[in-house]
Amino acid sequence: MKGLDLERLRAYLDSPPLTAAMFAGGRSNLTYAVTDGTHRWVLRRPPLGHVLPTAHDMSREHRVLDALSRAGFPVPRPVALCTDTTVLGAPFYLMEHVDGRILRDAADIAAIDLRGLTLTLVDTLADLHALDPDKIGLGDFGRPQGFNARQARRWKQQLDASRSRELTGIEELHARLAVDIPEGGPATVVHGDFRLDNVLIAEDLTVTAVLDWEMSTLGDPLSDLALMLVYAGRPLLVRDGEPVAPIDLPGHPSLGEMAARYAARSGRDVGDLHWYVGFAAFKLAVILEGVHFRYTKGQTVGPGFDTVGAMVPALIEQGHRALEGH
Known part of the structure; x- marks a missing residue:
């Protein structure tokens, strides 16, 4: 194998x-x-x-x-x-091995309470951010001071290391993100890639496990929330063989409802997420461009990699729109 x-x-x-x-x-x-x-x-x-x-x-x-x-x-x-x-x-x-389902097919989601499940995921993210890193032995797991500025630099470096084609607007997006970077509040453990298909779900719609911690660190929790909101609008799922975004399925709460639920659960101010959403779109674009780069080099394993590169331009556009207040 x-x-x-x-x-x-x-x-x-x-x-x-x-x-x-x-x-x-x-x-x-x-x-x-x-x-x-x-x-x-x-x-x-x-x-x-x-x-x-x-x-x-x-x-x-x-x-x-x-x-x-x-x-x-x-x-x-x-x-x-x-x-x-x-x-x-x-x-x-x-x-x-933890029992549970990863939901990727819209047909499976049609039979469940998607609103309830999505809000449970928001609660799970808020509960992660409620953990005290020092008390659980992760006080030195990252360098939270200057986290957002360092993330902006780091993901530009990742982009440069995986660049294999011209991507219209991505340099301009990073340049805009490098201005007026939020300082952020107290640091928490952040997952770095929190989304619907990175969790295992039990039959009663409880979360049995959060998966894929490769980008976890100590940092600004609003970066996790913003990326979750961006993922909700991306074609993560499949319906009748075609990609579909979770937010386009019946019962999915709006992005505003998700943010409000997180604010209520965490006690954090989420009144201005524009920079965070813009950066989340940029970060996801860089991640997918890296996957596309490996695909072009024949270094991927499994199906579905041929479509990843086509997702990047829409994320670049979304990043610009977020910074313009959309």
């Missing part, structure tokens, strides 16, 4: 023979379901080739999962971290 040598992994774990399957939907780190017939795990490893500096850090993911699981926040419990690259060619970690 590409990216996962089961015999080497079996030897590392000193386990019975293993079987594995790749999870669908991932566009960055590679994620596999692994079992020895008795135990079930999930393995995470970096993508193949072109790994940007500071990205895809398995040790950081393992650490934040360990801290959050001990704090009672819904995440998979990590069970092993391997930094020996001779095993699989890259560092990786194993975590417990």
Whole structure:
């Protein structure tokens, strides 16, 4: 299996023979379901080739999962971290398998209370931001001072490292974002990629686990909220074989309702999110451009990568519109 040598992994774990399957939907780190017939795990490893500096850090993911699981926040419990690259060619970690569904098909969502589920996700994000980093052992997990300015610089560097084509308006968007950057309030643990299809949902619509912590750090919690709002309007889901945005489905709350719910749950002022939404659109554009870059180099695994690059221009436009007050 590409990216996962089961015999080497079996030897590392000193386990019975293993079987594995790749999870669908991932566009960055590679994620596999692994079992020895008795135990079930999930393995995470970096993508193949072109790994940007500071990205895809398995040790950081393992650490934040360990801290959050001990704090009672819904995440998979990590069970092993391997930094020996001779095993699989890259560092990786194993975590417990958590039951639940990832909702990507609009037909599955049609039968549930989408409004209730979306507001539950907002509450979950607010609850993450309510955790005291010092009390859960993550007080040194990032450098919150100057977080927003540093993020603006960092994602421009990521863009430059993954640029493979002309992207109209993206340089201008970054230049606009670099002006009047919000200082932000007290730092919290931020997920960095919080959205509907990064959570596992139980039958009763409770969140059993929040997944994909590769971009987590200490920073401005409004950056998480803004990215969640941007994702709500992006074509994350599939309906009759065509992409559809969650907010276009019946019952989904408006972006204003989502922001108000977060404000009520967290006690934070969300009165001016324009810069945050503009930056979230820029950041997501850079992430998807990096995925597109790996696709053009033949370094992706699985279906669906051929459509990612086409999503970037709309995000650039959205970023500009947000900064203009839309």
